[in-house]
Amino acid sequence: MNKITFIGLGNMGTPMAKNLLKAGLQVEVFDLNPNATLELTEMGATSASSLQQAVIGADVVITMLPAGQHVQSVYLGPNGVLESAEEGTLLIDSSTIDPATARQVATQANEHGLAFVDAPVSGGVAGAGAGTLTFIVGGSDESFAQARDILQHMGKNIFHAGDAGSGQVAKICNNMMLGILMSGTCEALNLGIDNGLDPKVLSDIMLQSSGRNWALELYNPCPNVMETAPASNGYQGGFMTQLMAKDLGLAMEAAVASHSSTPMGSVARNLFNIHSSQGNGNKDFSSLFEFYQQQSKG
Ligand code: NAD
Numbered sequence: 001m002n003k004i005t006f007i008g009l010g011n012m013g014t015p016m017a018k019n020l021l022k023a024g025l026q027v028e029v030f031d032l033n034p035n036a037t038l039e040l041t042e043m044g045a046t047s048a049s050s051l052q053q054a055v056i057g058a059d060v061v062i063t064m065l066p067a068g069q070h071v072q073s074v075y076l077g078p079n080g081v082l083e084s085a086e087e088g089t090l091l092i093d094s095s096t097i098d099p100a101t102a103r104q105v106a107t108q109a110n111e112h113g114l115a116f117v118d119a120p121v122s123g124g125v126a127g128a129g130a131g132t133l134t135f136i137v138g139g140s141d142e143s144f145a146q147a148r149d150i151l152q153h154m155g156k157n158i159f160h161a162g163d164a165g166s167g168q169v170a171k172i173c174n175n176m177m178l179g180i181l182m183s184g185t186c187e188a189l190n191l192g193i194d195n196g197l198d199p200k201v202l203s204d205i206m207l208q209s210s211g212r213n214w215a216l217e218l219y220n221p222c223p224n225v226m227e228t229a230p231a232s233n234g235y236q237g238g239f240m241t242q243l244m245a246k247d248l249g250l251a252m253e254a255a256v257a258s259h260s261s262t263p264m265g266s267v268a269r270n271l272f273n274i275h276s277s278q279g280n281g282n283k284d285f286s287s288l289f290e291f292y293q294q295q296s297k298g
């Protein structure tokens with residue numbers, strides 16, 4: 001393989017591209033913000049001055065962009081990836097976006113003789129740095145096999161969810177469940193505290209009872225119950241509230257399109273949206289616990 005082009009060198013893209021360089025691969029980087037690529041060029045990546053230049057001659061193009069509209073413009077826009085890539089190039093989009101856009105890009109990519117997979121990730125910035133991300137891939141068997149060879153340098157678990165768009169569907173189902181579980185965990189802990197319980201004691205009880213879940217086990221939202229959780233570090237680091245609100249919005253869009261009933265997801269979306277709009281968008285999503293505490297005080 002000659003050249004991997006990485007587009008979108010933000011919080012996630014930078015550590016992911018670093019892991020490709022560490023694996024000895026030739027990486028070219030492009031970001032709208034030229035400063036975003038400096039760390040990588042210092043490590044040996046080449047930097048392109050335009051999207052078109054970045055894509056020409058690439059064997060693989062990986063994108064890690066904020067949202068669906070950015071993916072649409074980078075792939076489908078003038079001088080974009082589909083116009084510039086040579087036939088046979090493998091395209092991997094790891095952004096978290098709506099499944100409909102992922103399917104649209106996949107269809108148009110195939111019409112240009114290009115293989116496309118959606119490959120959103122779970123594991124956050126820490127997982128990106130450690131090379132332990134989970135990739136959830138949508139695409140044909142053949143494209144998945146090709147993509148896996150590259151993704152293994154950035155992640156530990158690589159799942160094939162189904163056809164194009166399925167990676168995004170699986171990712172938003174998981175995050176909708178996470179949002180619901182985190183809301184429920186905050187709610188139960190707050191109720192216990194309001195009724196005189198020690199949150200550590202209540203957490204230990206629920207961990208050995210039927211309320212046990214991932215948030216309680218690894219990510220307790222109440223400060224000072226679990227030393228390693230963002231809650232015990234001022235809700236810094238971790239997974240930002242605004243990103244959880246975004247993912248719950250994507251889940252609701254998907255639910256509308258498929259006529260699925262998602263009342264719990266809808267409540268979770270409202271909770272995280274309100275919490276985010278009250279100035280908590282950059283805090284870890286477990287800070288929703290503070291929202292419950294404020295309601296109790298009010
Ligand atoms: P970010 O905002 O830090 O980075 C996005 C980068 O894309 C920026 O550097 C921006 O300049 C660049 N960009 C935007 N439009 C562009 C364009 N047209 N051409 C080239 N570059 C462009 O975002 P992030 O935190 O790295 O997240 C990226 C994606 O990963 C999002 O879809 C997010 O939902 C998903 N995600 C993030 C996390 C996390 O913890 N940060 C975890 C899992 C998934």
